[in-house]
Amino acid sequence: MATSNGSSTGTKITALVVDDDRVINAIHCKLLNKLGIENHVAANGKEAVDLHCSGKKFDLILMDRDMPIMNGIEATRELRAMGVRSIIVGVSTRSIKQEIQEFMDSGLDDYQEKPLTSSKVISILRKIDFVD
C-alpha cells in the first residue's frame, strides 16, 4: 500500500496528471486510482501552474511534454521557479535522446515513455520511496 514519503499518519498520496489528451488522462487516472493514489487532472501546463498558484499541492506530477498553451517543458520550469518540490515525472511518446534530455533539464525527477503501465507507475513510486 502506497504511503506518503515522510508522513507518519499514512496520508493518501496525491497526484496531478497533466495532459491535453482525454484518453491518456482517463488511463493514467485509473492507473493511479488502482494504486490508491488520489488524482487530479490539468489539461495543459498553464492549468497545472494555475492550480499551484491557487495553493494546491501534489506529491507527484505526471507531466506530458507536448501540450497547447503551455507545454510540459515550460510548465516544469515554471513550477520549479515557483519553488514546487513535488516529484515531477515527464511522460511522453518522444524517444529521441536530445528531446528527452531537454525535458529532463527543465527540472524533471524522472522520465517515462508513454503509454504508462502499472509496472512503470510502481517503479516511479519505488524510486521516490512511496512504496515498499
Added chain:
Amino acid sequence: MDRKQLQYQVACMRKSLFDQGYLDEQFNQLEDLQDEANPNFVEEVVTLFYSDSARFIHNIEQAMINKPNIDYGKLDDYMHQFKGSSSSFGAKKVKKECSQFRECCSAGNIEGCIKTFRQLKLEHATLKRKLETYFQLVKQAGIAERR
C-alpha cells in the same frame, strides 16, 4: 446461445484481434484495470478515443488541403498526438500507420502522406467495427453469466 459458448466466442474474438495485429499488449494492461467499480473501463476509453479522434482526423485533413504550402510541422504535431492516443489503448495497426505518416511528413512527401492517411482511416474504422462487436459480445457473455 449458452454462457459457455458466448465466453468461448469472446475468447476467440479477443485472440483474433491480437493475432491479426489489431491490438497489442497495452490492451491487456487496460483490461487489467477493469474492476467491479468500472467493469466497462476499456469500452469507455475506446469510446472516448473515437469521439476525440474525429477531431484529429478533421484537423489533419484540413492541414493537408493547403497545397503546395503544407505545414509539415503542424501535420506532424497532429499525428504525434493521434499516435499517442491510439497507442494508449493498444491500437497497433493505427499506431503503425501514424508512424508511417510521420515518416512521410519528415520527407516532405505529401503524396505519401495522402496515401498513408487513407490507410490510417481504413484501419481506424475497421478497428472501431471490430471492437464494437467485441464489446457487444462481452456484454452478452456477462449478462449470460449473471443469469
